[in-house]
Amino acid sequence: MKNISLQTRFNNHLKNKSFSDTNYLLAISGGVDSMVLLDLFRNTNAKFHVAHCNFQLRDEDAFGDEIFVKEYCSHYDIPFHSIRFDVEAYQKTGNYSVEMACRNLRYNWFDELIDQNKLDYLVTAHHLDDNVETFLINLSRGTGLKGLTVMQLDNGKIFRPLLEFTKDDLLNYAKENNISWREDYTNKTDDYTRNKIRHHILPVLKDIHPQFNDNFLKTLSYLNENKMIIQDRINEIEDRLFLEKNPSKIQIEALKELHPLETYLFYLFEKYGFNSIPELMKFLDSKTGSEIKSTTYRLIKNRDYILLQSIEPADKDEIVILDDFIKINSVNLMFEKSISQSNEATEVIDYTTVSFPLKLRKVKEGDYFYPIGMKGQKKLVSKFMKDLKLSKLEKEQVFLLCDQKDQIIWVVNYRLDDRFKITKTSKNFLNITVC
Numbered sequence: 001m002k003n004i005s006l007q008t009r010f011n012n013h014l015k016n017k018s019f020s021d022t023n024y025l026l027a028i029s030g031g032v033d034s035m036v037l038l039d040l041f042r043n044t045n046a047k048f049h050v051a052h053c054n055f056q057l058r059d060e061d062a063f064g065d066e067i068f069v070k071e072y073c074s075h076y077d078i079p080f081h082s083i084r085f086d087v088e089a090y091q092k093t094g095n096y097s098v099e100m101a102c103r104n105l106r107y108n109w110f111d112e113l114i115d116q117n118k119l120d121y122l123v124t125a126h127h128l129d130d131n132v133e134t135f136l137i138n139l140s141r142g143t144g145l146k147g148l149t150v151m152q153l154d155n156g157k158i159f160r161p162l163l164e165f166t167k168d169d170l171l172n173y174a175k176e177n178n179i180s181w182r183e184d185y186t187n188k189t190d191d192y193t194r195n196k197i198r199h200h201i202l203p204v205l206k207d208i209h210p211q212f213n214d215n216f217l218k219t220l221s222y223l224n225e226n227k228m229i230i231q232d233r234i235n236e237i238e239d240r241l242f243l244e245k246n247p248s249k250i251q252i253e254a255l256k257e258l259h260p261l262e263t264y265l266f267y268l269f270e271k272y273g274f275n276s277i278p279e280l281m282k283f284l285d286s287k288t289g290s291e292i293k294s295t296t297y298r299l300i301k302n303r304d305y306i307l308l309q310s311i312e313p314a315d316k317d318e319i320v321i322l323d324d325f326i327k328i329n330s331v332n333l334m335f336e337k338s339i340s341q342s343n344e345a346t347e348v349i350d351y352t353t354v355s356f357p358l359k360l361r362k363v364k365e366g367d368y369f370y371p372i373g374m375k376g377q378k379k380l381v382s383k384f385m386k387d388l389k390l391s392k393l394e395k396e397q398v399f400l401l402c403d404q405k406d407q408i409i410w411v412v413n414y415r416l417d418d419r420f421k422i423t424k425t426s427k428n429f430l431n432i433t434v435c
Helices: 004-016 032-042 060-075 087-091 098-116 128-141 167-176 193-208 212-241 252-256 261-272 277-284 381-387 392-396
Strands: 023-027 047-054 080-084 121-123 248-251 291-293 297-302 305-310 318-321 325-327 332-338 347-350 358-362 399-402 408-411 429-434
Touching: 004 032, 023 032, 023 098, 032 167, 047 060, 047 098, 060 080, 087 098, 098 121, 128 193, 128 212, 193 212, 212 261, 248 252, 252 261, 252 277, 252 305, 261 277, 277 291, 297 392, 347 408, 381 408
Parallel strands: 023 047, 023 121, 047 080
Antiparallel strands: 248 305, 291 297, 297 305, 318 358, 325 332, 332 429, 347 429, 358 399, 399 408
16 A cells, blocks of 8 residues: 555645646666655656666676566556766766766756656655765865755655655655665775764764754755845845846945855855855955856946856957848848938948948057048957957957958948048948847
């Protein structure tokens, strides 16, 4: 007979996730935890696929696990995905431990599967004992509040419906319901930090405090409540200091008034991928034009401000214009040849002065033009931008409209070249509109 209590509590988690409209990807190793997860899911109406990783670290046992999960899924007609990883080869690409290498490989693959199969959530079989172990590992390494609040039931991408169940709960459920699973012999060794904590520290803590699991859940709840209060404060400060959006403009002196500054810097910039507090502290006093990057954002020092911008796909350095409309990330231009000037045009040039085809390109070192209004005087584009006090970010977004001879016709959105201006004798015009 089914363990009604455990199954019912599990179903309640899924109902909170509107499971009838959600497609899941279950990470299934073949061990008892994941096989219980798989059985619990089978007893619902949830739609799900199964993913199995073979890291090829346990010789024939690893391939036995793969076959076991594959045959189970075939028997119950469950969509199944598997992959074999070369962990050692991946380790050579960076300074990765075996554990970290396996983690990176599997989660990157899970993300790919979710995208390819239009799934909504990754589901893992992490349980309460896993959470306690992670807490103690992070504590032993030195961590902040984020490290102590460890794994969450739902972080928006990963769903862990077994987090409130202990290892004993899952073992009892498996035995009561005749669930088969595969034993991983490495779990019995002390080769990994997690195993040492599991075998030698947790039993002592539970012996000292028989209610240790309940106490841990209370502590975790308190920590998460404190985290919510801190996040509310951080949101309030970000709304006040991060002016505008993409790029956000942040006054450095206002940042420096926050105390403790290092802690505030961590909470304000960590979600943008900036985790090194010493690097951020040094950056505050760097010279104008200095820049640091995360994988998704850049911070640029611009006089008394920091500019925060997401990293977008780069525009091509040069684009030949063959149509009457050109669309790129940072500027869209429409061209119209006419015998009259358009009042709607951003700029109008004398058509007969231009050698076609035209092209748009980024600024290069040594570029010069003859700015209209300077009576034929030549000026470096770099000096022109400096005089305008453009930030590094703004300079990167400047495009030059050039002719076939690479003569600069227009510093787009800033200044036309005097050589291409219309005159009293002009009869053919090129109307250029920024749109």
